[in-house]
Amino acid sequence: MTRLVLALDTATPAVTAGVVRVDDDALAVLAEHVTVDARAHAEQLTPNIVGALGEAGVGVEQLDAVVVGCGPGPFTGLRVGMATAAAFGHALGLPVHGVCSxxxxxxxxxxxxxxxxxxxxxxxxxxxxxxxxxxxxxxxxxxxxxxxxxxxxxxxxxxxALFDLPRLAPVYPTTAGLVAAVADWSAEPEPLVPLYLRRPDAKPSQAVKR
The missing domain is CATH 3.30.420 (Nucleotidyltransferase; domain 5)
Known part of the structure; x- marks a missing residue:
């Protein structure tokens, strides 16, 4: 079965969006737009999605699924990608598969x-x-x-570089890697759960009501 998949990740400084065609176990990246900027997840994700779809020649109505990296990652950046993926899934009636970035x-x-x-x-x-x-x-x-x-x-x-080990090439989650990380396309996706691994920096006021 052939699927057209939109893949997103904002768990790292790389704001990644791409379109992948999946044919059974084979996949082909049709387009990928990446902006490396730890402070521009919200500003760059939508333009990267639009750019990738346009370059791939794929309309949103042709998509069959969405894949999104669920972290671990910083709270603010991570929620941009996950909220966007969830919005696409809800608006288009598509399954949204979350994977560990x-x-x-x-x-x-x-x-x-x-x-x-x-x-x-x-x-x-x-x-x-x-x-x-x-x-x-x-x-x-x-x-x-x-x-x-x-x-x-x-x-x-x-x-x-902090580890005394040979370094391999992968630096950020790639479009191909995100799609390849989906274990079972036929299974019902689990609810999206962000992997923050720690509590957000912002904390509620501890003021005591009198």
């Missing part, structure tokens, strides 16, 4: 690979993979507290 980076890697992205506060989001399949994480820790034993590292260049 780190899984999308790990797709196609071999051996025991550590994937890391920026969690701020001198910490990293991380997960471990064996031949592209996650077996530990996702979690958030200081780099020194991430379990050792991986053979290579992928993900954020600056944060991968």
């Amino acid at each position: 780190l899984d999308a980076i790990a797709v196609g890697t071999t051996g025991d690979v550590l994937v890391v992205t920026d969690a701020r506060r001198r910490e990293v989001y991380w997960a471990r993979y064996r031949d592209g399949r996650r077996f530990d994480g996702p979690a958030v820790n200081a780099p020194g507290d991430v379990p050792a034993g991986a053979e290579a590292v992928a993900g954020s260049i600056d944060h991968a």
